[in-house]
Amino acid sequence: MTDLSTRFLGGQVNVDYAADVTRNCTMQLFDPERAMTFETDSANEGALYLNRMIRVIYSVKVPQMNDWVDIPVFTGPIVSMDRDNDIINIECQGKEVLARGAAVRTFTRKKGSNRVNVIRDILRDLTGENKFDFPELSYKLAADYSLGRESIPWDAAKRLASGMSRQLFYDGRGICRLRTFPGSPVWTFKDGDSGTVVSTPKISYDSSEVKNAVQVKGGIPKGAKTPVTVTLVAPSSHPLSPFKLGRNGVGRYLLEVIEDESIRSKAEAEEKAGTVLNDRLLQEVDVDFNAMPIPHLEPGDLCRLSTEHYATSFRLREFSIPLVAGEVMSVGSIRNVNVRRNAWKWAPKKKKK
Structure with missing residues (x-):
């Protein structure tokens, strides 16, 4: 294992819950002496090849502990590399790609x-x-x-x-x-002096993907003659329930049907229907804002946004973690972080005597 920290210029980790490969990492490394090569048979200790993995650790100084806390935010193979004079650009993807x-x-x-x-x-x-x-x-x-x-x-x-x-x-x-998908918020983004939100959130609502009822059709249980079938409906107190969306006493059911023959019991069907229903009820809200980096969050985490003007829960689907000090984390979208190369000075390691 080779530590590339002294060569690191900057980069970011992008996370997309819906992508085939959830995590993607881009970074720039400084290599004026051409010590980092592309060849797999290179004898250089810092050689990078496409059969190696990159691990990125985000370190945070915690004053209350008077110590650093290390949070791994990426581990995965290199998928592309190119050199631009003294700079090596690297793109890595999460281990799903393997x-x-x-x-x-x-x-x-x-x-x-x-x-x-x-x-x-x-x-x-x-x-x-x-x-x-x-x-x-x-x-x-x-x-x-x-x-x-x-x-x-x-x-x-x-x-x-x-x-x-x-x-x-x-x-x-x-x-x-x-x-299991988190059913309660694991983190609350707040504004104000003690909060982490640093931009005005953009909130959008899209009812096209919202479902307020889910029916799961499974396989035929042992000893039964008919497939297991379960239907769950949003409670009447929910603002998206058929009762709240209906009119003149007639409910409006937005039904999603799931067929999965591997489900052979009512308990499994109820769990599946409940998980999908809770997730679909969250899909009406899309949030987009910048925040101080919260590196321990995972794709699919349930989070809450609580500001002076907004209060809503949302599933964490897209976010970017900057690997450059002073940059902000984007939530709800992926934005590129600019590398401030002129703010970084490189010095060769001293040779051991």
Whole structure:
């Protein structure tokens, strides 16, 4: 492992919840002596090649602790590099990209296998992953499961996770995580002297994606004759409920139907319907603002915006973490950070005697 901190000019980590690869990192490194090369067989310690990964750690000085706190915000392989005189520009993507190639070989698991273990096996056997943070769950395969040679391992793993109402993603440490979607805000963005919001938020409302009712149609449970079916509706107190949106005593139902034969129990169907319904009710609100960097947030986190004029909860879908001191974090969109090269001076390391 090589520390490139002394060569670092700047960059940013972009996070997009809906993208095939959630995290993307761009950075600039200073290399006037041409020590950093592109060749995989280079003898230089600082050689960068496309089969290496970059890890970015965001360090924050906490006065109350009188110490620094290190937060990993990115781990992933280099996907492109170019040199512009003394500057090397690097683009990296999250580790999902390593699981988005074809499986090449077949993969099978028997009916009744634990679904969490199947996800782990797909990523371990077909992509070489060995860093997991998975809970112990009792979900089982309802039928024999197989992947063909042209299957995309990451897509298959995400489908299995979705069937259990779980989020599968890579965090900043490069660890593959399986979790429930946060149902309560993990962070509140506030304005004012003690807050983190530094720009006037832009709030937009779009009802085209809003659903106030979700129906889940699963498979046929053992011993039953009909598929399991569950329908959940937003409570009447919710401003988007069929009761509130209706007129003249007739409710307005905005229904989403989900068909998933892997769901074989009412409890699983209710969990799936509840997760999707809560998420769809949040989709009416889009927020866009700048804030002081909060590097520990993850894509899909539920956050709250509380300012003098606005108070709303939203799912964290797009944000950028600047890797340059003094820059702000964008929430709700991805903005480029300008590298202030003239504010940085490079000095070669002193040779050891």
